[in-house]
Amino acid sequence: MSKKHEEENVCDAAYDEMSKFENFYVGHWKKIVQICIAGLLVLSVYLLVSYFNRLNERKIAAEICRASTVEEIKSIVAKYPRSPASDFARMRLAKLLFDEKKYAECGEIFNTLSKSNVAELSSRARLNIAYLLEIEGKESEAAGKFKELSLIPGSSEEVRAESAYSAARIFAKLSKKEDALSSLEFVKKLDPEKKESFWAQNAKRLEEMLN
Numbered sequence: 001m002s003k004k005h006e007e008e009n010v011c012d013a014a015y016d017e018m019s020k021f022e023n024f025y026v027g028h029w030k031k032i033v034q035i036c037i038a039g040l041l042v043l044s045v046y047l048l049v050s051y052f053n054r055l056n057e058r059k060i061a062a063e064i065c066r067a068s069t070v071e072e073i074k075s076i077v078a079k080y081p082r083s084p085a086s087d088f089a090r091m092r093l094a095k096l097l098f099d100e101k102k103y104a105e106c107g108e109i110f111n112t113l114s115k116s117n118v119a120e121l122s123s124r125a126r127l128n129i130a131y132l133l134e135i136e137g138k139e140s141e142a143a144g145k146f147k148e149l150s151l152i153p154g155s156s157e158e159v160r161a162e163s164a165y166s167a168a169r170i171f172a173k174l175s176k177k178e179d180a181l182s183s184l185e186f187v188k189k190l191d192p193e194k195k196e197s198f199w200a201q202n203a204k205r206l207e208e209m210l211n
Contacts, residue, residue: 056091064089070096075112087113094128107132123155127163134170143170143179150186161190170204177210185208 049138060080067073073093080086090109099108113125134143146167150160157172168183187203196204 001019026156060085067092070100083167087116088116103132103136119154120156120159123152123159124148130166132161134166135179139170139174139197143167144175146170147183150183157190158197158199160199160202161187162189164204165199165206168203172206180210181207 049171060076060083063076064085066075067076067089068208070093073089073096073170076089077086077093090113094106094109094113097103107129110125110129114122114129116122116125122157128147130145130149131141133139133145135176144167146163149155150164150167152160155163164183164186168187169184184203184207187199191197191200200204
């Protein structure tokens with residue numbers, strides 16, 4: 001095989017890999033966002049149980065668990081706006097609104113949860129705001145938001161790594177290679193002992209595709 005043909009094959013292979021990468025996220029992005037929202041819902045369930053055990057508010061807990069429609073859950077949130085247990089109701093509401101593609105209302109709920117005193121809940125809510133921006137087609141704004149979240153020192157390393165990787169992924173899609181590589185480098189810095197965390201592994205694969 002000639003050198004020219006070898007180079008052409010390498011280029012074709014690289015193009016195929018990037019195409020697979022892009023097609024995967026285009027085809028599965030809504031499912032990925034749903035998984036992220038479900039993760040925050042699980043966290044909210046934990047908060048609900050903790051609140052129930054501490055204050056024994058059986059009535060509030062029972063009402064939240066019985067509610068199943070947007071209207072019913074909105075009524076509970078309005079009835080107990082300052083109750084810690086209402087964060088769980090808000091998450092259930094966000095999930096329903098997301099399924100109905102009411103992203104603006106969903107975003108408003110995440111904005112409220114982002115002000116929570118529970119650090120993990122607030123940081124995850126901010127992450128979901130960025131995911132919503134992306135699913136609405138505001139990719140440049142989403143990438144900037146993810147990058148901003150990755151630099152917040154108070155957030156957990158997992159949240160910061162996820163944010164940095166998400167920023168890199170979108171930058172790559174927008175053909176902003178240097179910005180993508182910069183964010184990927186940040187993911188590696190969050191994994192100094194090279195434990196190959198989930199996000200570090202994904203960052204490594206994306207970096208290989210870009211180089």
